[in-house]
Amino acid sequence: MSEVRTLVIDGKDVAATSDQTVLSAAEENGIHIPTLCHLEGLSDVGACRLCVVEVEGSPKLLAACATRVEEGMKVTTSSERLVAYRRNIVELFFVERNHICAVCVANNHCQLQDQARDLQLTHFELPPLHPELTVDATHERFVLDQNRCILCTRCVRVCDEIEGAHTWDIQGRGANARLVCDLGTPWGSSTTCTSCGKCVQVCPTGALFEKGRTVAEAKSRRPYLPYLVKAKRQGS
Amino acid sequence: MATSTFVGRSAPSDDKRWRQVDVRMRRLGYRPDGLIEVLHTTQEVFGYLDDDALSYVGESLGVPPSKVYGVATFYSHFTLKPQGLHTCVVCTGTACYINGASALLAAISKELGVQPGATTPDGRVSVLKARCLGACSMAPAVVIDGEVHGHAVPARLVDVLEKL
Amino acid sequence: MSTDGPDGSAPVRHGRQPEPLIPDGPARASANVCQAAGCLSMGSDQLFETLRAAVLARGLHDVAVRRVGCLGLCAAGPLVEVPEQGRLFERVHPGEPKRTEDLVSSLAGETVAGRSVAADPFFSHQVKVVLERCGTVDPERLEDYVATGGYEGLSKALTSMTPEEVIAEVVRSGLRGRGGAGYPTGLMWRTVAKAEAPEGKYVVCNADEGDPGAFMDRSVLESCPQQVLEGMAIAGYAVGAHRGYVYVRAEYPLAVKRLSSAIRQAERDGHLGPEIAGTRFNFQVEVRIGAGAFVCGEETALIASIQGGRGTPKPRPPYPASSGLWGCPTLINNVETFANIPSVISRGGDWLNTIGTERSKGTKVFALTGAVTNTGLIEVPMGLTLRQIVFEIGGGLAEGRKFKAVQTGGPSGGCIPESLLDMAVDYETLAAAGSIMGSGGMIVMDDRTCMVDVAKFFMDFCREESCGKCLPCRVGTEEMYRLLDRVTTGMATRSHLAQLEDLAAMVRATSLCGLGQGAPNPVFSTLRYFRGEYLAHIDDHVCQAGVCPVPAGPPAGATEAALAGTATVSSGGRP
C-alpha cells in the first residue's frame, strides 16, 4: 500500500512511492549516486557509506540506499563535501586491504576499481593496513580471497535471502571483522553451501571468484539476480 | 518471534553438563533469538565454547553455523579457547588508565611474559583486559579469580600472580 | 548463574544471608552498611556480619544493622552511615578492628565519631532524586521501597490518570534522556504511544553502561532496582506496552542478581505481572545480559543483541519508536531516565521542572573519578559549575597536583580545560564546549596526564569497540589511532596532523552510528584546547606530562625523505 511522495533531488522535482528509497528515486530519474554495498534485490544495510547524501533539515548525512523518501524532502546527492568524503571512503577501502589490481582476477571488472576511477583517485596518503589474510581455495569450484574483501556483505545477504543457505556471515568486529564460512571452517567442507554460485555473482570485487574463469566471464551474467528475486517473490 | 522446529539432535557427548544447556534451551522455547543466552549458559558450564558446543546450540535453536560463529566472536565475553587455571583481569577503563593501568599491563607482560588475551605457557594464568569493572573509585582495579583488588601496584600485583 | 565470567566481573554471593537487625520500635541508631559493588569488594558483606554479631553480643536492642545501597563516597569504603547521628564512617575494613570498635561504641551512644555529613560539601551540594533511596533502603527488600513511598507513582498513574495524562506530566517535567543524547523523554513517549502496533509494543531499559569510567547505572540498579522497574511499568502504561526488557552488561552480575530478585518480589506483591494495582493493566519485565560490546548501548544494536544477533547498528530512520524489537514500536530509555519517573508522577512534573536550568531540568548523576580527592557517585542539580563539582564536592586535587582537564561524555565526549571551569554543567553548555553530557562519567585529570595520550586512549577504545559494519569507523578509527600513535612516539609531522584532522571530520560525518560519529570527538576537543601539546610532541619532541615515549633530540621526521614511505604513494596503492 504505497502512496505517492514528491521530493526534490539535486534541484529536480521527483515523484516516488512511499516504499522507495532515495537511491531508487534518484536512479529512476537519471541521477547517479555511487554505491557498493547496495544491490537491487537484496536488503539494504547502509554499510559502505558511499551513497551518503545531504537532506535538508537533517544534521547528519544519510545513506541514500537505506533512507525512504518522504514528502517534501530536499536531497543533494553531490556537493564538494560529499565528493571529498566519497574519495576518502574509497581511499580507506584501498588502504584497508591489499588490492593490487594489476594481479587481481577482477582487474577491470571490479566495482571498487570503478569507483576509484570515477572519483579520479590516483594515489593514497594514509598508511596502508594490509593485514596478510587467507585465501580459501578448498571449494571445488570457487575461491575466497579475504585480501580483496570489502565486507559489503552482499554475499552474506544473497546466500541468506535468496539461496536460503546462510553459509556466510561476519566474524569478529572492528578491524578484525572477516567474512566467515560456517564455523570458521573451510568452504570446501561446508555443510550448508549448495554450490549455487550466487555469492560469486554478486561480489563487487575479486574476493569471490570461480576457479579457472576470469571474473569478467563470471560477472557478465550478473543481471540474473533481479530475475531470481522476482521469481522467488512470485513463487511465494 | 518465530519458534524454530526443534530438530531433536542429541548432545555431543554424554557429559552431564549438557543437561544444563538443554534445560536453558527448553526454557527459552528453542527460540533462535535466545542464542546469546544459551551461549552464556554453555560458557558458564564448560568454561569456553568449542566447535561441538557451537554446532549443537546452533542446530538445536535452528541458527545457521556461520551466524552462531559470528555472534560468538562478536562479543568479547565469549571465548573459544579454554582459559588458564586462574584469571587476572586488568581494567583499562578511563579511570584506571588515568591512574596507571598501563604500568600494570607492562609489568605483567615483562614478568609473566603474557599479553592481554593470552594464557601463560604453563596454562596457569590467563590475562584479560576489561573496559571498566565499575570499580573506578578504586582505580586502578584488577580482578584476580573473581576478587577485586583496588589501587593495584605493579610490583605487588606481579607478586600476587606469581604466588597463585 | 556463574560467579565470575572471563571478563572478571566481581563475584556474587548466593544463598541465604543473615537477616538485617531491625528493632521492634524506632531505632535509636542504625548502622547502614553499604552493599554496592565498590564497598562489597572491600569486604562490606563481612563487615555487615561482624557488626550484626557485635550489636547482638552487646545486647543493643534498639540499634538496627541494615544493608543499604551505594553511599556515594566509594573510594573511602567500606562505608557505614549512621543517619540518626548524621555520621559517615569511612574505611571500616574488616581487617582493622579498631574502626569497627569505634563504630560500635558510637552506635551504643558512648562516643561520637565518624565524618559529619551535614557540613560536608561532598553531601551538601547534592540534590537527590534518582539516588533518593540509594543508601537508605535495602536493595533486596521490596518492603523498604514501598515503605518510602515506592510504587505510589505507578498506582497513581494506573488508578487516576490516563496514559496521555502520564505523558503530559513527563513532558511538563522537562526530563531529557540521561543515556547520552538528551532527547526529551516525554516527546519520545508520545511518539511510541501514537505508533500503530498490531503486534504489541516494548519498553526497554538501557543498562549497558559502556562508557569506561562510569558506574552510575550500576549503582542505581544495585542500590534501588525497584525504582527503575516502577519507572518502566509507568512507561509501559503510558505508551501501551505490556512487556519490558532490561539489557544489563555482563560485567555487572550483582546488578543482574538484584534486579532479578526485585522482579520476583514485585511480581509476588502485584506491582508487576497481571492486574497491577487492581486494574486491568499488566506488565512483565525480563532481564537480558549483554556479552561485552560497547556498541550495544546504541539503540539499534541493543535491539539486535536482545534478538540474539551480532550487535551491529542499523541506519535510522526507521527509529525504534516506530520499528524496534521484532519490528514493533519500542521505547528505549536509560536506567537513570526511568529512575526519575516515579517522582515525576508522584510529585508532579512541575516539581522536577523547578530543579535545574532553563533547558536542562532536574538532576544528573555523575561518577566522579580520576585525580580528585572524593571519588564516588554524586547527584547534582543541572547547572552547577564544573568548579563546584570538582573543587567543592570532589574536594579538589591531591596535594601538590595541578588541575588540567575534566573529561565528560566518555569515548564520544571531550576534555574541558581549566579556563572553562566556571561553566554550568548542562546539555547545551557542554555541547558548546565541544563535549557532551554523556551518561555521566566525569574524570578529573592533572598535570601528569598527556592530552595526546588521552585522545589516543579513547581512539584505542573506539577501534576495539567498532562493530566493523561501516567502513569509515572500521578503518577510520584504526587509521586515526595510528596517526595519534605517531604523534606520541615522535614520528609525526604537521602533515600527519592535517591528515588526522581531515580524517576525523570525515569519520564524524559519514559513519553509520553514534560510535563512529562520536569517535573523533576526543581528538577534536583535545586539539581545540591543547593543540600546543600536540605541537610540542611533533615539533620539539616533548611530552610535557612525561607520559609519551618521544625520543629526545631533533625530530626524526625532520627530513622530508623520512616520510616518503607513508605520506606519498604507497606501494601497490595505485588503483
Ligand SMILES: Cc1cc2nc3c(=O)[nH]c(=O)nc-3n(C[C@H](O)[C@H](O)[C@H](O)COP(=O)(O)O)c2cc1C
Ligand atoms: C555507541 C553508543 C553507546 C551508547 N551507550 C549507551 C549506554 O551505555 N547507556 C545508555 O543508556 N545509552 C547509551 N547510548 C544512547 C542510546 O542509544 C539511547 O540514546 C539511549 O539509551 C536513549 O535513552 P535516554 O533517552 O533515556 O537517554 C549509546 C549510544 C551510542 C551511539
Ligand code: SF4
Ligand atoms: S555458492 Fe551459493 S550456497 Fe554456497 S556460499 Fe555461495 S551463495 Fe551460498
Ligand code: SF4
Ligand atoms: S566476499 Fe565480496 S561480496 Fe562478500 S563481503 Fe567480501 S567483497 Fe562483499
Ligand code: SF4
Ligand atoms: S559507526 Fe562504527 S560501531 Fe557504528 S555501525 Fe559503523 S562500524 Fe559499527
Ligand code: FES
Ligand atoms: S550503497 Fe548505501 S551505504 Fe553502501
Ligand code: FES
Ligand atoms: S575504569 Fe577501571 S573500574 Fe572503571
